[in-house]
Amino acid sequence: MFDVVVIGGGPAGATAAEDLARSGKKVAIIDREGRVKPCGGAIPPRLIEDFLIPDEQLVAKVTTARMISPTGRQVDIPIENGFVGMVDRKDFDPFLRQRARQAGAHSITGTYLRIERDLGQTNVIYRDKTTGEERTLPTRLIIGADGARSKVAKSEVPGGDKIPYVIAYHEIIEAPTASALYDPLRCDVIYDGTISPDFYGWVFPHGKSTSVGMGTGIEGIDLKKATADLRTASGLNECKTIRREGAPIPLKPMDRWDNGRDVILAGDAAGVVAPSSGEGIYYAMLSGRVAATAACTFLASGRVKDFLLARKLFMREHKSVFKVLGAMQNAYYRDDDRRERFVSLCHDVDVQKLTFEAYMNKRLIKARPMAHLKIGLKNLAHLTRLVSANHI
Template sequence: MMYDVVVVGGGPSGATAAEDLARSGARVAMLDREGRIKPCGGAIPPRLIEDFAIPDDQLVAKITTARMISPTGRAVDIPIENGFVGMVDREHFDEYLRNRATQAGATRLTGTFLRIERDPGGCNVVYREKATGEERRLSARMVIGADGARSRVAAAEMPGGSKIPYVLAYHEIIDAPDCATGSYDPARCDVIYDGAISPDFYGWVFPHGRSASVGMGTAVDGVDLKQATAALRSASGLAECATVRREGAPIPLRPLDRWDNGRDLVLAGDAAGVVAPSSGEGIYYAMIGGRVAATAAMAALTSADPAKLKLARQLFMKEHKTVFRVLASMQNAYYRSDERRERFVSLCHDIDVQRLTFEAYMNKRLVKARPLAHVKIGIKNLAHLTGLVRPGYV
C-alpha cells in the first residue's frame, strides 16, 4: 500500500497529525513504539481543551491555584480566575489521542523506526515490527517525524537534528496523599524555584486526582535527578507516599531553525523542539505542531509542491514566536541563580503579573488589553533584576 503520509510517533503531536490527515481524506499510517510514557506534569490549558475537543473524562484534576515557591520557602499563591487548568495522565491521554486518530481512519502500527529509504516512487519508512521483530517497510509520499526530543527521524534526515539543546526531566508518579497531609492541595500546582532542587530549571508537585506527579528538570551535567526528586518529596511531605512509576526523558529548549527537508519530510512536536521556554510546557505546543505539520503535508500533497512543507514552521511561529521569545528571556534572566529566583517569586506577588501571566497561559497569546499594566510590569521587572527592590517587595 502507498500511504500519502506516514507519521512516525504516536504522542500528542503525532496522533494529532494523523487524526487531522485522516479527517482530511489522506491515507495515513501512524507508527508508534508503544509502552513509553513521557514524564510530564500533565497540565493542559482551556485553549487546548477547546481547540482539540478534549472531553471532560480525560481530565484527572482541575487546578484553580498555582503556588510559586522561592529558594527561601516564600510561597506566592496565584488564583486562576474565571476557569481552571486541566490535568491529564499521559499514560491514558496519549492512548486516547491514538485511538481517536485510528477512529478517524489512520492505520496504527507498532514498531521502532529504523531509517528512510527512497526510490523513484517515494519514501520507504523502514521499521522493526514489535510483534515479530522483523523489518517492515511503509511506502509513502510524505513523512512526518514526531518521535520526540531525541528524534531518530530528525537525526537521520535534518541537518542539526541531533543537536537540539534540552533539559533532562524526571518525575515520580505517586499515590496522592490525604488532603490533610502536609501542604498538598489536590486543586493546586506547586512550582519550586530552588537551586537545591534544580540549579537551572524548577521542580514541581502536580496533582493528578488519585495520583500526583513530583519531579524536576535540569540541563546541568552531574545533577542526580532521583536524589533531587527525593529531596523535593521530603520537603513537600510526600516521602511516604507509594511510588506508582518513575519516568525520565529530555525536554527540548528551543525550536529548530528548520523543520522540513524541502522534499518529503517535516518535523513536529518535540522533534522540532517546540516546548515553551521557562515553563517547559509541551502538550499544547506539541498538538499545535502536529496540526500545522498535517496542514503543511496536505498542502504539499495537493499542490505537488514540496516547498509548502515550510508552512508548518511559518504557521507555528506566526502565532507563538513572540511568546517563546518572552519566555526565553525570562528564563535567561531569572533562572541563573537563587538570588534571581527569589526576585522572580517576589515579582509574582504583583496582581498585574499574575493576571497577565495566566491570561497568556490560558489563551496562548500575549494580552494587549491593559497596556498600562504592561508598562508597570516592565518597570517592576527592571527594578527586581537590577536589585533596586528587595525580594518580598512588589
C-alpha cells in the same frame, strides 16, 4: 502506498494522523507504545477547546498555582474564571492514538529504523513489534514526531542533532490526603537551586495520583536524589511510588522543520516546548495540526516549499510568547537570588493576571499597556537590584 507516514504516536503525531485521516488522506502511524513520557500533565482551556478533549480525560482541575522561592516564600496565584486541566500521559496518549484510528489512520506498533529512497520512492523501514521483522512502508511524505533526540530530525533536517534540552524526571505517587502541604486543586512550582540549579521542581495533582519531579540541563545532577529531597520537603516521602519516568525535553524551536523533500517535523522533534515553563502538550498538538496542514497542501500542490507552512503557521502565533519566555528563563533561572526575585515579582496582581491570561489563551495580552509598563519597570528594578528580593 501511503500519502503520509507519521513516526511517533504522542500528542503531536496522533494529532497529525487524526487530522490527515479526517482530510481523507491515507495515513499510517508508527508508535512503539508502552512508553510513558514524564510530564506534569497540565493542559490549558484553549487546548481542551481547540482539540475537543472530553472531560473524562481530566484527572484533576487545578484552580491555584503556588510559586515557592529558595527561601520558602510562597505566592498563591488563583486561576480566575476557570481551571487548568490535568491529564495523565499514561492514558492521554493512547486516547489520542485511538481517536486517530477511529478517524481512519492505520496504526502500526513497531520501532522506526530508517528512511530509504530508491528511484524516487520514499520508504519508511520499521521493526514490527510482534514478529521482530523489518517491514517497509512506501509513502509520499513523512511526519517525524518521534520526540526529543529524534532519529528523523538527526538524519534528515539540518540542526536536528543540536537542539538544547533539559532532562526531566518525575515520580508518579499515590496522592496523599489534603493537608497544609498538599492541595489536590493546586499546582506547586518550586524555584530552588537545591532541587534544580537551572530549572524548577513541581508537585502536580493527578486525582488519585500526583506527579513530583524536576528538570535540569546540567550534567551530573542526581535527578532521583533531587526528586527524593523534593518529596521530603513536600511531605510526600511516605507516599507509595507507582512509576518513575525520565526523558529529555527540548527548549527551543528548530530553525527549520523540514528537509525540503519529503519530511516535516512536529512536537519535541521540532523543539516546540515553551522555555521557562517547559509546557509542551498544547504546542505539540498544535505543531501536529500545522504539520498536517502543510502535508495536505503539499499533497495537493506537489510544491516542496509548502512544507514551510508548518513552521510559519506555528511561529506566526507563538513566536512572541516563546521569545518572552526564553528571555524570562535566561534572566531569572541563573541563581537563587534571581529566582527569589522572580517569585517576589509574582506577588504583583498585574503579573498574575497577564501571565495566566496568556497561559490560558496561548497569546500575549496587549489590551493593558499600563499594566505592561508597570511590570516592565518592576522587572527592571529586580534585575538591576534597585529593590530588595523581599520587596512586594
